[in-house]
Amino acid sequence: MKVDPAQVETVARELYIRALKLLPPDVKQGFDALARRESDPGAQRVLGTMIRNIQVAEQTDNLLCQDTGIPIYNVAIGRNVDIDGHALKQAIRSGCERATREHPFRSSVVHPVTRANEHSSCGRGVPVIALDFSDAEETLEIEMIPKGSGSENNSFLRMAIPAEGVDAIKRFVIDCVLEAGGKTCPPTIVGVGVGGTADLCVHLAKVAATRPLGSQCDDAEGAKLETELTRAVNLLGVGPQGLGGDATAFAVHVETAATHITMNPVAVNMQCHSARRARATFRPGGIEYGY
């Protein structure tokens, strides 16, 4: 399958706009599940407002949240896909810029020192483009995630040591959720990276935080931690918006990687209730949009 960079540009543009406007069905179901279980009347009202906002965004064709985030594009290139890699990255970048200028919406991206905003959602190293390969025949997948800053500002890494064991991981997750309080716009998806190097560990936490609700870690040990930690963080009573209640997190997601004999790293990255995500799949028959 030959992929035309011009098509990638159009898709990259479209994906950013779709992600900002349409919440994935798994997140909507997550809201319904939390609302059913919530015992605090104030928290019920907050969840109700969030659910109403999803409907208003759809009815008024508006953005769910004003924070257009840092744009992240995750690309999975399948087998027998013919694409110029450099052109692919360029196309994603111009699609991201075009979405910002043509829709238009707020560019939330600035230079880290001068704080200058190019009003394009682009800058040095941004959009973040993560390239990977898959074994799907003649398939190219692009996932777009606008990562909001309220949740991203609450990111944590701890290089624990082996003697602290898995308890250090569990304690760290609980303490990060307490520390974040209402700043992350709970209910959140708490992403936890376990193992790897420092940078891989943080990356795993991001992958975990942006995984669809209902998905499970494919490492059985990670999946076990997910179940235990989801229950535990929801005992804290931080609640929606940090104003108290049962619904602190939709779920805790865990991703793992092997690590060094001397290391026990753990990272936490959170995704807010506006857990936005859009996906396009290129196949020989055409392009399909989804979540």
Place this chain on the structure above:
Amino acid sequence: MAHHEFTTPVTEAQVRALQVNDTVTLQGTLYGIRDATQIHLFDRGRTTRFDLRGHAVIHTAPNVKPVAKTPANPAGYAPLCIGTTTSDRMERFTHPLMQQCGVRLIIGKGGLREASLTAFGELGGAYLAIVGGTAALETTWVEAIEDVDLDDLNPESLWKFRVRGFGPLLVAMDSHGASLYSEVKRHAQARRAEALASLGVKA
């Protein structure tokens, strides 16, 4: 748990009547401010031509569209999506915002800390919580962008919005020393041991 309908600007007495868990709906003028706005106002000595005395500010940086100046869009900007950002980053600006500019109400999400609570008590102010991440809904409460100052900081300009039925907002910090955030935080800390025990971990 009283409900208050306020048309801005408000008086000190109106704000001092607010208690946590009350709700407020605003009509009239609402100013939008953000990190850069306040860094420039309070760290870099810039000034604004707006009179913020008795007014409400919201922690925001809106999505706007440049348009021709018309009576409907007097500032030359159409509001597209207006929402609220995390207040905590702007904690140290609460006091100067109230003392130097006379602001009475701060609208945000996630709450402010002790120093802000003290400022609310000393100077007569309150923090009104909006539901963060519900900007599509919030935008329907904004009638127009009436004016804009410090616009070189766009989108972190100082925005003057005209709002109608902006709320209900929850009084989450009042001038009597009460903060729902500290209360929730205290409870959550108290439950830390229980959460850890459920994981088989010592506190």
